[in-house]
Amino acid sequence: MSLVPFKKMLLDAQKHGYAVPAFNVVNLETVQGITRAAEMEGSPLIIQLYHADLDFAGADFMVSMAETASKHCTVPVSVSLDHGRSYEQAINCIKNGFTGVMIDLSSSDFDENVRTTKEVVEYAHPRNISVEAELGEIFDAAAPVEVRNSGMTDPKMAAEFVSRTGIDALAVSIGTAHGIYSSAPVIDFDRAEEIVKKIGCPTVVHGGSNTPDKDIVHLCKLGVAKINIGTDLNLAFNKGIQEGFRQFGNNAAIREYMNAGQEKLIEAARHKIRLFRTYAHD
Numbered sequence: 001m002s003l004v005p006f007k008k009m010l011l012d013a014q015k016h017g018y019a020v021p022a023f024n025v026v027n028l029e030t031v032q033g034i035t036r037a038a039e040m041e042g043s044p045l046i047i048q049l050y051h052a053d054l055d056f057a058g059a060d061f062m063v064s065m066a067e068t069a070s071k072h073c074t075v076p077v078s079v080s081l082d083h084g085r086s087y088e089q090a091i092n093c094i095k096n097g098f099t100g101v102m103i104d105l106s107s108s109d110f111d112e113n114v115r116t117t118k119e120v121v122e123y124a125h126p127r128n129i130s131v132e133a134e135l136g137e138i139f140d141a142a143a144p145v146e147v148r149n150s151g152m153t154d155p156k157m158a159a160e161f162v163s164r165t166g167i168d169a170l171a172v173s174i175g176t177a178h179g180i181y182s183s184a185p186v187i188d189f190d191r192a193e194e195i196v197k198k199i200g201c202p203t204v205v206h207g208g209s210n211t212p213d214k215d216i217v218h219l220c221k222l223g224v225a226k227i228n229i230g231t232d233l234n235l236a237f238n239k240g241i242q243e244g245f246r247q248f249g250n251n252a253a254i255r256e257y258m259n260a261g262q263e264k265l266i267e268a269a270r271h272k273i274r275l276f277r278t279y280a281h282d
């Protein structure tokens with residue numbers, strides 16, 4: 001299949017009670033790994049590139065890899081920018097062939113966030129590109145829980161934000177955070193439920209790594225349609241590579257330790273996808 005925008009993917013997920021995995025990757029081995037995991041589990045997939053990894057991977061390289069990966073798949077595959085920092089960065093990714101972008105101006109004031117997000121939507125939608133934005137503050141998981149939970153998304157403002165911008169998905173702050181938690185996340189499930197019911201587009205949860213499986217499953221039950229995973233895949237890949245070097249020695253062929261990394265990443269990705277599909281129904 002060819003690459004697709006993620007809008008329909010997320011609406012289908014909402015309708016059928018599961019969440020779409022959005023996995024952060026940076027190179028051929030990680031793209032291949034998550035694609036194989038999605039294909040094995042029969043799940044649609046969003047290949048994501050974090051904004052800070054754009055220079056490392058190259059937007060054009062990422063699209064080429066994603067396009068080739070999608071041709072190997074029977075499941076729908078999208079390629080999207082994660083936490084795009086500016087209008088220009090988002091548009092540049094679209095020009096390079098991304099089928100979705102996230103524009104994250106959550107640290108700007110509400111009106112500025114609305115204004116620039118809407119401009120990205122106005123550029124993207126006529127070109128059949130999906131747009132995700134963020135409202136509320138999603139912190140680094142290393143911060144204490146009081147900080148992590150200090151910028152949660154207001155459901156009413158979220159509904160207003162969605163109707164004023166016309167976005168296809170909204171990332172919200174409900175108690176998850178990016179990276180490795182300093183202490184277990186305390187998730188506001190009531191808030192998550194209200195957001196899912198109130199806003200006029202699918203809900204996205206960031207910081208899905210390192211979050212207890214039961215919490216992830218609960219969020220899927222409440223109707224969250226997209227969950228971002230970066231750190232857990234990164235850790236799994238690192239672990240595999242270290243094991244590869246132990247097994248094959250310091251003179252290992254690149255394919256030997258990369259393959260070991262990829263195997264671990266596939267296991268981690270498949271585990272997440274199974275969680276996301278716990279309540280999947282026809």
Ligand SMILES: [Zn+2]
Nearest residue numbers: 178206207228
């Ligand atoms: Zn994020």
